[in-house]
Amino acid sequence: MKAHPKEQLRLLELAQVDARHARLQHLAKNMPEQIHLVEIEQDRRTRRAAAAEALGVLEDARSELATIQSDSKLVAERRARDEKRLSSASSTKDIAALQAELDTIARRQETLDDQELAQLEQVETLTEAHDEKVAAMREIEAQAADLLERRDLARENLRKEAKELATDRKTLVDSLSAELVALYEERRKRAGVGAAELVGKVSTASQETIETADLARITKAPADEVLFCPDTGAILVRTERSAS
Structure with missing residues (x-):
């Protein structure tokens, strides 16, 4: 799937909102x-x-x-x-x-x-x-x-x-395409996290360093290509903090 890099960045914002909501639910129960x-x-x-x-x-x-x-x-x-x-x-x-x-x-x-x-x-x-x-x-x-x-x-x-x-x-x-949102929701249901940032060589979805072969494929992929965390399956978003 293709998605503009800015759309992918908004996925990270969406993931942060969902994470905050999950914390609120945990607090409400505890x-x-x-x-x-x-x-x-x-x-x-x-x-x-x-x-x-x-x-x-x-x-x-x-x-x-x-x-x-x-x-x-x-x-x-x-x-x-x-x-x-x-x-x-x-x-x-x-x-x-x-x-x-x-x-x-x-x-x-x-x-x-x-x-x-x-x-x-x-x-x-x-x-x-x-x-x-x-x-x-x-x-x-x-x-x-x-x-x-x-x-x-x-x-x-x-x-x-x-x-x-x-x-x-x-x-x-509302600012994202319906197809991208559907993919995000599917990944969130499966992995618990819909989208995560690649920080350096580490996926924030798994908090694990991505293996060299996978990292090479990720860094070479076009900026608008939607990628996934090899360990969790969450959408992996590249930012200025990602390895290049």
Whole structure:
């Protein structure tokens, strides 16, 4: 195939655009922020579960404290009623019965006071434990939120760059013959690189030095002849940096 040397040079520009696009695709699939998010996801779930479990235990303790305080209030009300009855009682039997009941209520109140104090200490301890779990959860959630924000920003930048590359690629393709573009696409599909530069005696498609016999054939070929890398099959474009 024949193609003007300037067209062949534009193939190198096209190859650069395609290489940049391939790098963008690789970055999109291997974004550091996304990888980090995946790495911390298990820790996020563990910390959320720990915070939820700590809250459940704390709520149970608070419920138990509320029950004790409710019982204590009822006992205090019963004590107030009995003391009022005792102050107006005249019968020795009634006085003795009320006093005995007040003694029982006093012991019950003492027990409830001890239980309330112990439960208050338990609630305080569990509150501190819950606060620690929530703080740990919020710490990693803040880290995840930052990673998400940076990932989304990076993705948006990649999308913008990909859009610009698509525009550049269309401009280049439109400036080339359909036959040459078809050949380029066929070689790119086969070799992974559609076109490469001959730098000195090295093909940038294979990064290998071209053998003497092949190099002699390449250097003697007309400037408008489309040549191929002996190792990869990519279109080999000669430039001012090529061996002559």
